[in-house]
Amino acid sequence: MAHPKENLGDEVSQRLKLSLAQRLQLKVTGTVPTERRNRPVWRGELQFYAFKYPVHGLVGNHPQGYREVLVCPECKAAS
Numbered sequence: 001m002a003h004p005k006e007n008l009g010d011e012v013s014q015r016l017k018l019s020l021a022q023r024l025q026l027k028v029t030g031t032v033p034t035e036r037r038n039r040p041v042w043r044g045e046l047q048f049y050a051f052k053y054p055v056h057g058l059v060g061n062h063p064q065g066y067r068e069v070l071v072c073p074e075c076k077a078a079s
């Protein structure tokens with residue numbers, strides 16, 4: 001039996017390991033910081049965020065480029 005589409009966000013939030021507090025913040029602000037990953041010293045740590053994106057819903061990515069915009073990784077992969 002197929003899952004209703006409303007469950008999709010929960011599945012992704014589990015994959016992104018969002019806590020209840022993070023899910024609440026996501027609901028309120030639309031963006032929530034998640035994990036940090038180490039990068040070369042001169043770049044510092046890379047902060048990842050979970051955020052909602054049209055078409056693909058809840059996704060996770062890090063700010064990109066000079067303007068530090070959050071881009072949906074699925075849309076980026078498709079273009």
Ligand SMILES: [Zn+2]
Nearest residue numbers: 056072074075
């Ligand atoms: Zn997308």
